[in-house]
Amino acid sequence: xxxxxxxxxxxxxxxxxxxxxxxxxxxxxxxxxxxxxxxxxxxxxxxxxxxxxxxxxxxxxxxxxxxxxxxxxxxxxxxxxxxxxx
Amino acid sequence: xxxxxxxxxxxxxxxxxxxxxxxxxxxxxxxxxxxxxxxxxxxxxxxxxxxxxxxxxxxxxxxxxxxxxxxxxxxxxxxxxxxxxxxxxxxxxxxxxxxxxxxxxxxxxxxxxxxxxxxxxxxxxxxxxxxxxxxxxxxxxxxxxxxxxxxxxxxxxxxxxxxxxxxxxxx
Numbered sequence: 470x471x472x473x474x475x476x477x478x479x480x481x482x483x484x485x486x487x488x489x490x491x492x493x494x495x496x497x498x499x500x501x502x503x504x505x506x507x508x509x510x511x512x513x514x515x516x517x518x519x520x521x522x523x524x525x526x527x528x529x530x531x532x533x534x535x536x537x538x539x540x541x542x543x544x545x546x547x548x549x550x551x552x553x554x555x
Numbered sequence: 556x557x558x559x560x561x562x563x564x565x566x567x568x569x570x571x572x573x574x575x576x577x578x579x580x581x582x583x584x585x586x587x588x589x590x591x592x593x594x595x596x597x598x599x600x601x602x603x604x605x606x607x608x609x610x611x612x613x614x615x616x617x618x619x620x621x622x623x624x625x626x627x628x629x630x631x632x633x634x635x636x637x638x639x640x641x642x643x644x645x646x647x648x649x650x651x652x653x654x655x656x657x658x659x660x661x662x663x664x665x666x667x668x669x670x671x672x673x674x675x676x677x678x679x680x681x682x683x684x685x686x687x688x689x690x691x692x693x694x695x696x697x698x699x700x701x702x703x704x705x706x707x708x709x710x711x712x713x714x715x716x717x718x719x720x721x722x723x724x725x726x
Contacts, residue, residue, distance in 0.1 A: 501601075
């Protein structure tokens with residue numbers, strides 16, 4: 470029957486079996502800074518891409534609105550008379 | 556002006572380095588218990604550290620860096636397994652790996668840890684935080700963003716599964 474005490478002991482033994490690793494703080498800090506800079510650069514690029522896409526989209530919508538609408542073509546009576554539909 | 560900024564930058568670097576030296580080993584142990592993989596644990600802690608460094612100036616209580624780091628590690632471990640969706644296969648491989656010699660409890664520890672790693676992530680995190688980090692129900696609930704009652708329930712269900720899975724295993 471496993472109890473809390475055994476689980477607690479197991480967790481501590483497993484954690485203490487950690488191989489001795491070298492904590493290279495300056496390297497980790499440099500890596501963190503690099504990742505922060507990269508994240509910042511990606512965020513700026515993404516924002517720029519979204520802004521450009523928005524402007525292009527708005528331009529496209531405006532261009533479509535300013536285009537004159539097509540007028541309906543007048544019916545040709547002669548051609549109309551030839552067809553059974555008229 | 557430039558000298559002052561450089562001095563400030565150097566101070567910040569020193570502060571980051573101190574924080575890393577103080578908290579990284581314990582963070583890696585916690586991440587290992589949650590994931591069962593040293594390399595992954597190391598990566599998660601690096602990731603957690605990077606995220607926290609970005610928010611260091613905005614932390615309400617910079618003195619509680621360890622608690623923030625713990626919470627970030629638990630969240631990253633959760634999202635790692637959620638993202639990958641290979642947890643089961645990975646953990647089964649890990650469970651089948653040969654155990655190291657030297658520790659008389661190694662076999663039982665390995666089995667128990669393997670069962671622990673098969674528990675749902677929140678149950679596992681609750682057990683590790685309660686029994687390894689020795690956090691209270693309230694502290695654990697703050698990290699897991701749930702109520703203390705939920706923590707007790709998670710621990711209870713996790714322990715029940717551990718007991719039933721390890722029923723045939725004796726010391």
